[in-house]
Amino acid sequence: MHPNDPSLRSFLAIDPASDFPIQNLPYGVFSTVGTQPRVGVAIGACVLDLALLETEGLIDLEGATDVFAQPSINAFMALGPELWTTTRARISQLLRHDHPELRDNAGLRQRALLPLADVTLHLPLQVTGFTDFYSSKEHASNVGVMFRGKDNALQPNWLHMPIGYNGRASTVVVSGTDVHRPRGQLKPPDAAAPTFGPCKRLDFELEMGVVVGQPSAMGGMLTEAEAEAMIFGFVLLNDWSARDIQQWEYVPLGPFLAKAFATSISPWIVTREALEPFRLHGPAQEPLPLPHLQQQGANNYDLRLDVDLRAPGASKPAALCSTNFKYMYWSSVQQLMHHASSGCAMSVGDLLGSGTISGPERDQRGSLLEISWNGAEPFDLPGGGQRTFLDDGDTLTIRGWCQGDGYRVGFGAVAGTIIPPR
Structure with a gap:
């Protein structure tokens, strides 16, 4: 299914008034206490840690490494529009209600999905x-x-x-x-x-x-x-x-x-x-x-x-x-x-x-x-x-x-x- 499909649902419960449904998946940079800023996407009331998913091998960036373990989105943007599209589709797949890969991995899900209320948000890009x-x-x-x-x-x-x-x-x-x-x-x-x-x-x-x-x-x-x-x-x-x-x-x-x-x-x-x-x-x-x-x-x-x-x-x-x-x-x-x-x-x-x-x-x-x-x-x-x-x-x-x-x-x-x- 296309990531913009209005019928898509996440395995996370998301308020219809939320800015961050599965059809959005905006990128940002966040940190938690004692950790370095890294790239994530907002989903409902959570942020999905893309650096962790990259390390765990759930996101393939075609040979590029440590792309999301950066304090800005610039390294990912530099990879180009084709990879932007495939990565967004992959993130959407991982968050779908009918896809078990992340949904049924309780340990990974607990580490990868962090409440927005518990993270610090940073400037999402290095402005050139x-x-x-x-x-x-x-x-x-x-x-x-x-x-x-x-x-x-x-x-x-x-x-x-x-x-x-x-x-x-x-x-x-x-x-x-x-x-x-x-x-x-x-x-x-x-x-x-x-x-x-x-x-x-x-x-x-x-x-x-x-x-x-x-x-x-x-x-x-x-x-x-x-x-x-x-x-x-x-x-x-x-x-x-x-x-x-x-x-x-x-x-x-x-x-x-x-x-x-x-x-x-x-x-x-x-x-x-x-x-x-x-x-x-x-x-x-x-x-x-x-x-x-x-x-x-x-x-x-x-x-x-x-x-x-x-x-x-x-x-x-x-x-x-x-x-x-x-x-x-x-x-x-x-x-x-x-x-x-x-x-x-x-x-x-x-x-x-x-x-x-x-x-x-x-x-x-x-x-x-x-x-x-x-x-x-x-x-x-x-x-x-x-x-x-x-x-x-x-x-x-x-x-x-x-x-x-x-x-x-x-x-x-x-x-x-x-x-x-x-």
Whole structure:
């Protein structure tokens, strides 16, 4: 049976609302007390220790050894798409309710299946490079209206290519890592000169992250099929943003320190193959992109995304946003095609941020910049208080999933709490 078959069942009891049914099998890196980080997959409320299964000979990686006994997924990704497919199928087989190999081996099952509540999750990949895009038409239009007016909302180049900039791989962190409020140069419009100090307009950006699992040659280009095959999977991504630092520094070269202090990702990489049933075509692109950016496939995904904010001491969080990845104007495949089109070499472990994901409705705005309309429209918190941007002690959480027939393919969550400057 295909690993995406909706009728598949695991021998483990899995809640239908779980993000991690047998149809998902996302990869992550975990450790337990006294052990080294290693690769596993999430299944229900457990993590399956792939390093142990590799050692026991239950997973064949065609001559490669110690692939899963690594503190990142990079070594496995480097083995290529064919092995990604066969390995996922093998893991699915081992977890099926009607397959006895692991199900009936009580000793191995006890060692290989560990409760998620008992493990520590780590950054799942070694990030070799991080690029952030700006590919939601709704988000770009909102920001453009805010700062340039309705008649000049989109810059002339926006409809012709995915706009992006190179960020910092060194400050990509796993969910649960506290985020220090950044410092930088600040210059309000009415100030005569800048000052240096803590950011006062700290924001989140709701994004998806594309994990590149195969390299491309310097000097070359990528077809649509080649770019798609290079994508190993996706993570939830929060590209924290210091709006007041950004406003002063971004002319003429774009974001720099305002985006370099922290980028949070979820600990689980959901494979491109697991998302296959949820693919759909994105918005119509007018004008038609240049030939090297045209796509024929359905390269968007019906993937729900929710964001909430919990203030210090609050009894419940405030729901900020509920939107969908399907709204993205430029697809992840187009972003990768564009990235390589100049001859830029892509590497195993590159991470591409989708850019803020907003939808057409007011409750689908994927940043506080939009939600509070640059601070002009404060929003209420449960139990009292208001926000325009993030305060110290606030915890921001993003969740995402694709809903199948009786199961969901989810990402868990990416969360971070704002703490004072170091």
